[in-house]
Amino acid sequence: MPASLRSPLAIILGAIPGALARYYATIFLAGLFGNDLPYATFLINFSGCVGMGLVVTLATQPALMSPDLRLLLAVGFLGSYTTFSTYALEVTSLWRMGQLGQGVLYGLGSLGIGTIGVLLGSLIARRLTI
Template identity: 40%
Template sequence: MISTSSWQASGLVALGGGTGALLRFHVGRLVTALVGPAAAFPWGTFLINVSGSLAMGLLAGWLTRANGGEAWRLLLAVGVLGGFTTFSSFSLETALLIERGAIGLAATYAVGSVLAGLAGLFLGLIAMRGGVA
């Protein structure tokens, strides 16, 4: 396996992350243009999360067989897909826990991540709005 220096790794992640963020922005705009800005359901984010998770599954499967996988992992998984959606990383980590037989831990991670994420968001909103909404 070819090892990457910290600077090389950072460059790969930054390049991929910027690309993923641009993809997310443009996919979101495209979906909004197709379904309309007044859609009740957040289709853009939903489609980005699902497609990012599918891409992460395909990539993880490919990386298990690829030589020089670390650079590709940094560029594509951490960078592009991390910039596109962190939900893909969440999905992969949950799936790995399930595959290892840690079903309870996977459930705790999945439910805990969603609930703690929502709690954090609401705490931030309350703090910035100056009290209970």
């Protein structure tokens, strides 16, 4: 297989089961806990963050994880399972590099701008359908 196809293929092979895992976990958890609060999303995001921590830590030891497997798991599976895990990884990476202020700013800023983005998208959609 050409080297130029290895990375995209690894991501694709992880993304499909990641998306399906999120879908079925959401159905299962909503059935278990109800829909009063977004428990399913909360638990999926938490489990994705735990998974991201495991993957990136194991990936620092090449004997334990190849770069292709890291892409399959971190970018493909966890990327489609939850992007929150990537967000949390980036915040903690900034903190570990001694950039506490930037980590806090990025973390809170992403949360705020994401919420504003959802509201803006909803407003645009409503305007287009009226």
